[in-house]
Every structure is written in structure tokens, then in C-alpha cells.
Amino acid sequence: MAGNAKAIIHLNDNRGHLENEWMRSLVTFNFGNYKTENREPFGSLQVFNEDTLAAGKSINMLVEENTEVLIVPLTGTIFFKDHTGNETYINPGQVQLFAAVKQSSYQIINPYENEELVNFLQVWLYKSETVFIPKMQLFNFDLSQKNQLHTVITASDLNQQAYTFIGKYDGRQKGIYSLQNKNNGIYCFVIEGAFEIQDRLLHAKDGLAIWDTDEIDFEALSNGAIVLLFEIPLYCNKFAV
Missing domain, CATH: 2.60.120.10 (Jelly Rolls)
Structure with a gap:
């Protein structure tokens, strides 16, 4: 079997590149201003981004549909806050699940004060059905x-x-x-x-x-x-x- x-390979060097002075996002699928052929989502996997964020900086994300958001730190600890005020630190060795109903927002912050960068994955799994239970949970491995x-x-x-x-x-x-x-x-x-x-x-x-x-x-x-x-x-x- x-x-x-x-199978389709998505090579590192072929990912979309979105960058400013304090943030870089490498995107596997079409996202934001990055649009190209043959980069449609894979089933419910809609977003697979690798982000790097400068010290003291933050990014704000809006989820337009019911979506399971997974945050996976690769380097450094990040601070997560959702639109309802829930907040937590996420360390390497942990995965944050944010089951976000449509039109939810969240923020990811680099809590370091010096020049230390944080590097993390953002993974979005879309859920089309109307029955959707919002939650926020931290998993360890x-x-x-x-x-x-x-x-x-x-x-x-x-x-x-x-x-x-x-x-x-x-x-x-x-x-x-x-x-x-x-x-x-x-x-x-x-x-x-x-x-x-x-x-x-x-x-x-x-x-x-x-x-x-x-x-x-x-x-x-x-x-x-x-x-x-x-x-x-x-x-x-x-x-x-």
C-alpha cells in the first residue's frame, strides 16, 4: 500500500519569503501577499509557516474561519495571548493548541529584552463543520x-x-x-x-x-x-x- x-515535496529553499526589519516568515502554502501556483493547502492543513521574531516584537494574527492553531517553538520561549485575554509562555518541547472560532485573533510576542531571536512554527488546520469547540491547551513532549x-x-x-x-x-x-x-x-x-x-x-x-x-x-x-x-x-x- x-x-x-x-507525494509532493516542499523544499526549504522554495518556500515563500515574507520579511521586514524585525520579522521573517517562511511560508509553505499561499499566505498573505505570497501567492504562487501549486502552493494550495493540503486538505485541512491550510497554513504551515516558520516565523522568526526579533526581541521585544510581536505579531498579530486573525483567523477568519474555524481553525485549530498549533504553535511549535523551535528556538527560544514565546509568549502567546488570545483575543479573550488568555495567555501563556510556550517553551521548546511544548506545542500550544488554540482552537479558534472564526474571526478570532491572537498575538505572539518575543519576551526577550536583548537581541535574542525566537523561531517557531505556526500550523493551521481548517475545520469546515459548524460544530466547533474553542479551547486553549498546552502539550508537552x-x-x-x-x-x-x-x-x-x-x-x-x-x-x-x-x-x-x-x-x-x-x-x-x-x-x-x-x-x-x-x-x-x-x-x-x-x-x-x-x-x-x-x-x-x-x-x-x-x-x-x-x-x-x-x-x-x-x-x-x-x-x-x-x-x-x-x-x-x-x-x-x-x-x-
């Missing part, structure tokens, strides 16, 4: 246990049948992931190192969308390689941010 899978995928977020935590996993691997260690729902798709993002996933070579900050398969196989090609994996619904009635 894995051999029949279809521990990569000290290597060579396995760790479950971070399950479908019971979300408003949809989506899952989030992360794993840290030694070189030449292999793994197989079997989908919870064979109608879903998989999005893999390499945070560090290099992997071969479904016979495709991916380096740090490369992404891979995979569908039409029951499982995927992968192999780490470097020590300390880290992969982030999302299983997400493929079909929704919104295909543009």
Missing part, C-alpha cells in the same frame, strides 16, 4: 527517548480527526507509521537533520505531503534527526487561505 502513495514517534496531539484533543507526532532518531534508524484513518493524508516536516521518507530525500526544513496510502516508511540519515508528522483530513470545502 505504501508503494502506491502519491520529551525527545530523550529516541528512535520512536511520540504522540503529541490526538483526535480527542481536536475538533477533527487529526494527529500530531514528533520523533528524534539516530542515523540509519528506521520507522513505519500506519495511518489512523486510511482516508487521511500525512504531512512530514524535518526540523533537524535528514530523512528518507517514502523514497524521497528530505533535509532540514523540507516538507512532504503524502496521500493514497495506509502507511509510510522512513529512515533517518543523520544522528539527532527530528521529524514532525501530521495526519490530517484531506477533504474540506476550503482550499485557499
Whole structure:
């Protein structure tokens, strides 16, 4: 079944680039002023941005539809605040879930006073159904246990049948992931190192969308390689941010 899978690679160097004096955003899908061919969202995965924010600066985001917002710090601690006044610090080793009803807003702040940059992922999973439960929740993960995928977020935590996993691997260690729902798709993002996933070579900050398969196989090609994996619904009635 894995051999029949279809896939699209999103290389690091081909991501959209939005930047000003104090913020840089590298976007995988069409977002904001970045519009190009063949960068439509992948199923319910509407936004996949890697942002870098200068010390003391903040960004404000508006969610126009019911959306599960996942914030994943890569370097440094960030401060998160939503439109209702809920706020929290998010550290590396944590994922923030903000289930945001349409027309919600939130703010991400670099709390450092000196020249320290913060680097983080913003991941938006769109939910088309009208039944949507808003929430804010912080999830922890521990990569000290290597060579396995760790479950971070399950479908019971979300408003949809989506899952989030992360794993840290030694070189030449292999793994197989079997989908919870064979109608879903998989999005893999390499945070560090290099992997071969479904016979495709991916380096740090490369992404891979995979569908039409029951499982995927992968192999780490470097020590300390880290992969982030999302299983997400493929079909929704919104295909543009």
C-alpha cells in the first residue's frame, strides 16, 4: 500500500519569503501577499509557516474561519495571548493548541529584552463543520527517548480527526507509521537533520505531503534527526487561505 502513495515535496529553499526589519516568515502554502501556483493547502492543513521574531516584537494574527492553531517553538520561549485575554509562555518541547472560532485573533510576542531571536512554527488546520469547540491547551513532549514517534496531539484533543507526532532518531534508524484513518493524508516536516521518507530525500526544513496510502516508511540519515508528522483530513470545502 505504501508503494502506491502519491507525494509532493516542499523544499526549504522554495518556500515563500515574507520579511521586514524585525520579522521573517517562511511560508509553505499561499499566505498573505505570497501567492504562487501549486502552493494550495493540503486538505485541512491550510497554513504551515516558520516565523522568526526579533526581541521585544510581536505579531498579530486573525483567523477568519474555524481553525485549530498549533504553535511549535523551535528556538527560544514565546509568549502567546488570545483575543479573550488568555495567555501563556510556550517553551521548546511544548506545542500550544488554540482552537479558534472564526474571526478570532491572537498575538505572539518575543519576551526577550536583548537581541535574542525566537523561531517557531505556526500550523493551521481548517475545520469546515459548524460544530466547533474553542479551547486553549498546552502539550508537552520529551525527545530523550529516541528512535520512536511520540504522540503529541490526538483526535480527542481536536475538533477533527487529526494527529500530531514528533520523533528524534539516530542515523540509519528506521520507522513505519500506519495511518489512523486510511482516508487521511500525512504531512512530514524535518526540523533537524535528514530523512528518507517514502523514497524521497528530505533535509532540514523540507516538507512532504503524502496521500493514497495506509502507511509510510522512513529512515533517518543523520544522528539527532527530528521529524514532525501530521495526519490530517484531506477533504474540506476550503482550499485557499
